[in-house]
Every structure is written in C-alpha cells, then in structure tokens.
Amino acid sequence: MTYKLHFADLLPYWDLLLKGLVFTILLTIVSTVAGTALGTLGASARTFGPRWLDRLTGAYVEVIRNTPFIVQLFFIFFGLPAAGIKLNETTAAVLAMTVNLGAYSTEIIRAGIQAVPKGHIEAGASLAMSRLQVLRHVVLKQAFEKIYPALSSQIVIVMLGSAVVSQISAEDLTYAANFIQSRNFRAFEVYLVVAGLYLLLAIVTRAALRGIGRLVFRGPGR
Template identity: 50%
Template sequence: MYQFNFQPVFQNMDLLLYGAWLTVRLSVVAMLLGLIVSLLGAVAKTSGIRPLRWIADIYVEVIRNTPFLVQIFFIFFGLPAVGISMSPNTAALVALVVNVGAYGTEIIRAGIESIPRGQIEAGRALGLNPVQIFRHVVFKPALRNIYPSLTSQFIYLMLTSSVVSVISANDLASAGADLNARTFASFEIYLVLTVLYFLLALGFSTVFAAIRRAFFTYPAGR
C-alpha cells in the first residue's frame, strides 16, 4: 500500500508558490506582448498590401501547424547556430509570444471581418480618418465580439507555459520538477501542481470575467 506523504511538499511550499508567481509573471508579459503581435498580424492580414498579407499568412500557418515544443527547441537550441543565443527565460518568453501571436492573429482577424461594411462607410461619411475608423468603428466592437475567444486563448497560454520547463526556464513546472528530484514524492508534488495550475486558471478566468463585465457589458436597452 502506498503511504501518502505530503510533508516534503508543505515544507517546500514557498518554492512552489514562487514558481506559481513566475508562471503568472511570464504568462502576463507573454499575453500583453502577444496581443500586440496579434493586432499587428490581424491588421497585416486584413490590409490591402499583398506582401504584408503573405508574411502574416506564412507566420500564422507555420506556427499553427507545428508543435509548441518544437518551436521552443528551435528558438533555444536552433537559433544559436546562426548567432542568436538567449537565456532559458528569454527563449521561453519569445516562444510563448510567437505562439499566442499566431493564434491571436486569427481571432482578431475574424473579429475585424465580422464588422459590417456599412459601419465603416458610415464612419467615412462622418469624416473620420482611417485610424479613427479602425479604433472606434472596427476595433472596439470587434474586441467585444472576440473577447471570450481571446481570453480562452490566453488561459491556454498560461497552461502551455508549463512546457518551458524542458529548457530549464523558471516556472511552476520547473519548481515541481526540482522538488521531485530532491524528495521523490512524485504523486504528492504533481497533485499539488495540478491544484495550483487549476487555481491559476480559475484566477485568470475570474479576472477576465470581471473585465468583461466592466468594459463589454452594456446596460439593458442600449
């Protein structure tokens, strides 16, 4: 009979909590930078400039059709062959941004293309310039439509960040692996890690839901 022993886990809970904090920090920075990449990619894909569309299409298709593990190995182990070396934490951040940027590009593109053409023409008739039309007529309504999909992708990003431990980047998964190598309490450690990742995902979901209620829910009748 297996004897459960959570004492090594509780004695090193500070290590796991610090790993959870590193995961949150990595995920938030990757989300913000990934949102910028996604927006630029969506604008490129919906623009009338053909070379920009080709570049965005190639980027999205390559990233969406290759495993994230291969992408992070390419960035960390492959790029040094051409003189581009990064620390594990930097490579992890770059890989996450590149990955979520491709998926976010398609989500934002779909939101932009969901805006009726008549609204854009109405903005032009009111004398708005292209930047004002994109900001007020296209982007805001599109963001409201795609917000659930975009936040779901960001939560998936946070969970996917556990893969970065394979290149020794600092996060919750790597903290658990280090603790497991010292205590060999695998069942207990990874059970606690499962709970922590669940709580992190629940926390992100709660924050995103609060943002949605604050900025994207209109009073009845509007």
C-alpha cells in the same frame, strides 16, 4: 495499493512553489499583452494590408498553428543562438509564448474584424475619421468585444502550455515541481499538488478575464 501518500514532505518547499507560481503568472501576463498586440497587428495586416503582407502573415499563422509549442520553444532557445541570436531562458520563454499566442490571436481577431459591418467603416470615413481612427475606434473596438471569449480561452491554453518552458530551465511552476521531486522523491504528490495549482490558476485566470471584459466593454446603454 500499499503506497501511502506523503503530502507533508512538500511543506519545506512551499516557497519554491510560490516562486514558480508567481513566475508562471508573470510569464502569462507579459506574453498575453505582447501576444495580443502581435495578433492585433497580424489581423490588421491580413485584413487591410497589401496582398504580400496578408500572405506572409498567413504563412506565419499556419506554421505556428501546425507545429508543437515545445518545438517552437526549442527552435528559439537552441536554434536561434546558432544563427547568432542569443537569448536567456526567460526571454526565450516569453518570446515563444508571444509568438505562439500571436498566431492564434491573429486568426481570432481577424474573425472579429470580418464580423464588423462594412457600413460602420464607411460611416467612420464619412465622419472624416482617418484610417487609423476608423481602425481603432470603429473596427477593433467592436472586433475585440465579439471575440473576447475566444481570446480568453486561448490565453488559458497558452498559460497551461507554458508548463513546457521548464524544459529550457525557465523557473516556472513545473520547474519548481521537477526540482522538488528530485529532492524528496515524492513525485506523484508534487505533481498532484502542482496540477491542482494549475487548475486553480486556470479558473482564476478565466474569472479575471471575464471581470476585465466586463469593465472594458461596459458601454453606454447596457
């Protein structure tokens, strides 16, 4: 190979990379919170709701899990405006990621709910707790503790998948990479550095989620 790598050509663009990195992080945080909330609703609907709601949520989960994220994104960004719903690229990106994580976390959280022993729900009811109180304090708390590792991996997958939002020109880390390589023609160097940044982000995200988990689920007697 006679080609020499020129990483120095990236230096003038460091602020763009930083901006993209921050955008990707914010995008991940917002859609993680919204997606997990949606998943909690979905899982509760599937387990405790009426049958038609269970079916409907099940259909949503299957449609999302069996189509590529990029098609979901394009459908939301290009398809919905034709139906009268106009979204800017950031909103479309957040919405697509939320809907995507929502489907996966519905199934993950549902598995956690099903692992909660029935006796615990009955015990809650016998303590005169309302249905909502039982759901919140007895069922969901235990369910989340059980499925937290699985949910964490899914969050990292969604974060990595967010690279695709650059395709609707949401200004994330990949968008910055595309922009820089169009300016200095050092495509391989840029993508190598950005791949490294994503790897770092994945490792940090995993560590942060583990830390949060330790804080949240630190109950008495442990």
